[in-house]
Amino acid sequence: MLAMLEKVLSHNGLVAAFALVGIVMWISMMLSKTLTRGRVHGSAFAILIGLALAWVGGTLTHGEKGIADVPLFAGIGVMGGAMLRDFAIVATAFEVQASEARRAGMIGVVSLLLGTVLPFIVGALVARAFGYTDAVSMTTIGAGAVTYIVGPVTGAAIGASSDVIALSIATGLVKAIIVMVGTPLAAGFLGLRTPRSAMIFGGLAGTVSGVTAGLAATDRRLVPYGALISTFHTGVGCLLGPSVLFFATRAIVGG
Numbered sequence: 001m002l003a004m005l006e007k008v009l010s011h012n013g014l015v016a017a018f019a020l021v022g023i024v025m026w027i028s029m030m031l032s033k034t035l036t037r038g039r040v041h042g043s044a045f046a047i048l049i050g051l052a053l054a055w056v057g058g059t060l061t062h063g064e065k066g067i068a069d070v071p072l073f074a075g076i077g078v079m080g081g082a083m084l085r086d087f088a089i090v091a092t093a094f095e096v097q098a099s100e101a102r103r104a105g106m107i108g109v110v111s112l113l114l115g116t117v118l119p120f121i122v123g124a125l126v127a128r129a130f131g132y133t134d135a136v137s138m139t140t141i142g143a144g145a146v147t148y149i150v151g152p153v154t155g156a157a158i159g160a161s162s163d164v165i166a167l168s169i170a171t172g173l174v175k176a177i178i179v180m181v182g183t184p185l186a187a188g189f190l191g192l193r194t195p196r197s198a199m200i201f202g203g204l205a206g207t208v209s210g211v212t213a214g215l216a217a218t219d220r221r222l223v224p225y226g227a228l229i230s231t232f233h234t235g236v237g238c239l240l241g242p243s244v245l246f247f248a249t250r251a252i253v254g255g
Helices: 002-011 013-035 042-061 075-079 082-093 098-102 105-129 135-144 150-158 162-190 195-205 208-218 220-230 232-253
Strands: none
Touching: 013 042, 013 075, 042 162, 105 135, 105 162, 105 195, 105 220, 105 232, 135 150, 135 162, 135 232, 150 162, 150 232, 162 195, 162 208, 195 208, 195 220, 208 220, 220 232
């Protein structure tokens, strides 16, 4: 029976991936409800469980793709790939009402730029404080503070080492978790009550996963609007990171 189940799952990797993610989300929602009474969204627990599974998978197989290196769950690599990720982002954006989106206006653009530049500066300064003083490393880790996608894209473009790129991804993940967990707690103080405020928040926070999960725990109706602006961070960051931000960093620190 177990052999047959293993054969079915290994030959239907994407189905197995959806099943695994479904189980993880169910456990995460139960943990959220039981441990925090819903104050911390289940997505935060899901990310932590996902990181733990990635570590276990990598440790057991000595591979580079985490749990996807386990043949039974190879479909995770497809499910977590760029195609389905971008599809989910586009699908979320389709829920936005154009009339509400226009109300963000110039302040939405300003928040997008600030949400790109300020995290980069903080990330680069932290990198320098920990001994990464060359422009390439500072730029890569700073770009990771924008989003965990911008970091590796920027690092690959400017020739960063693999360990620095890994640090940039970790930086982006930490930021996503902080935004995810902190948004429901700070929603009242930030005034997250309207689509316009959600768009401004999405522009400043930047991380799509953190913003969407955080707003989902605050008010599900605000999710598409926060995601609308934060989605652009990846594109803006990937454009500015290897070019303007890298040249500016190199001009300041040299090398």
